Amino acid sequence: MLQQRATVLWNQPAGPSVFRLGLSCPSGYADAIPGQFVMVQTTEGMVPLLRRPFSIFGLIGDRKRPEGLELLYRVIGSGTAHLARLKTGQPLDVLGPLGRGFTLSAGMKQIYLAAGGMGVAPIRFLAVHLAARDIDLSACRLFLGGRNQKELFCRDEFAALGMPVTLSTDDGSQGRQCLLTDPLQELVSTQQPDLIAACGPHGMLVCVAGIAEKHHVACQFSMETLMACGMGACLGCAVPADRAQDGYRHVCTHGPVFSVGEVNIVH
Numbered sequence: 001m002l003q004q005r006a007t008v009l010w011n012q013p014a015g016p017s018v019f020r021l022g023l024s025c026p027s028g029y030a031d032a033i034p035g036q037f038v039m040v041q042t043t044e045g046m047v048p049l050l051r052r053p054f055s056i057f058g059l060i061g062d063r064k065r066p067e068g069l070e071l072l073y074r075v076i077g078s079g080t081a082h083l084a085r086l087k088t089g090q091p092l093d094v095l096g097p098l099g100r101g102f103t104l105s106a107g108m109k110q111i112y113l114a115a116g117g118m119g120v121a122p123i124r125f126l127a128v129h130l131a132a133r134d135i136d137l138s139a140c141r142l143f144l145g146g147r148n149q150k151e152l153f154c155r156d157e158f159a160a161l162g163m164p165v166t167l168s169t170d171d172g173s174q175g176r177q178c179l180l181t182d183p184l185q186e187l188v189s190t191q192q193p194d195l196i197a198a199c200g201p202h203g204m205l206v207c208v209a210g211i212a213e214k215h216h217v218a219c220q221f222s223m224e225t226l227m228a229c230g231m232g233a234c235l236g237c238a239v240p241a242d243r244a245q246d247g248y249r250h251v252c253t254h255g256p257v258f259s260v261g262e263v264n265i266v267h
């Protein structure tokens with residue numbers, strides 16, 4: 001994990017209030033794992049004081065010697081509003097990579113990815129990572145959901161990787177008008193994958209975890225909580241451990257990716 005002054009390479013609109021931020025930071029990301037995140041000092045001023053967490057959306061350049069990383073972010077408050085004003089060439093203080101990402105084992109061949117809204121950020125990095133590991137993406141499937149057509153981020157990129165994509169929107173403007181968990185549930189009930197990897201709104205993760213448990217399928221999901229430090233010092237990101245275990249888990253260090261059964265996400 002490194003703290004470094006990155007340089008903005010691009011900061012381009014990718015959807016309503018959503019931007020892709022390319023950062024040049026030549027050290028520290030060669031071993032970054034999908035699901036890991038960075039803590040970004042969104043301004044050099046005092047407000048907001050705390051860094052903000054963002055999943056790694058992708059690496060820039062050669063996978064073994066990346067020149068930088070890319071983030072996908074939505075403007076929701078003061079920190080992300082500062083990010084949206086950044087211009088190419090400006091510096092940005094970035095700490096990372098942080099946390100525990102998705103864990104892949106050798107036997108995993110058929111993987112279903114579930115990405116809801118901005119949850120696509122770590123899932124897109126995971127899809128690229130799977131392709132680099134020579135996993136046959138045509139045997140995998142992405143379930144991509146959003147409020148509407150404009151919120152189905154990166155759908156063409158997944159398709160270009162050769163991954164079948166099932167789209168769903170809340171308003172039916174593209175794909176099926178349903179939650180992405182509906183087609184996921186349908187497919188898992190007839191064809192169980194080796195792993196479901198998910199990121200999205202909390203309710204979606206609860207539902208995905210339930211589907212995985214019901215069908216005895218391994219499932220890992222990336223969780224979001226408010227974070228102050230991002231490295232286990234403030235304890236602000238604690239979530240209760242699963243009912244079978246005691247105590248709490250820290251999303252920033254034990255996660256943000258957890259397997260079903262590690263934390264109680266229904267709390």
Ligand SMILES: Cc1cc2nc3c(=O)[nH]c(=O)nc-3n(C[C@H](O)[C@H](O)[C@H](O)COP(=O)(O)OP(=O)(O)OC[C@H]3O[C@@H](n4cnc5c(N)ncnc54)[C@H](O)[C@@H]3O)c2cc1C
Binds near residue numbers: 054074078118223227
């Ligand atoms: C591990 C991790 C990875 C993340 N990855 C991404 C990503 O790839 N792209 C992205 O756009 N966002 C991501 N987020 C969420 C992102 O960190 C917040 O949107 C950001 O911190 C908001 O900062 P802000 O200053 O703009 O808003 P603030 O002013 O801090 O917050 C505005 C409002 O949003 C609420 N809020 C802030 N953060 C969260 C959160 N994490 N969950 C629920 N409500 C929140 C606040 O309570 C407040 O009501 C991630 C969060 C975590 C923990």
Ligand code: FES
Binds near residue numbers: 226228230237252
């Ligand atoms: S954010 Fe501080 S301990 Fe997790």
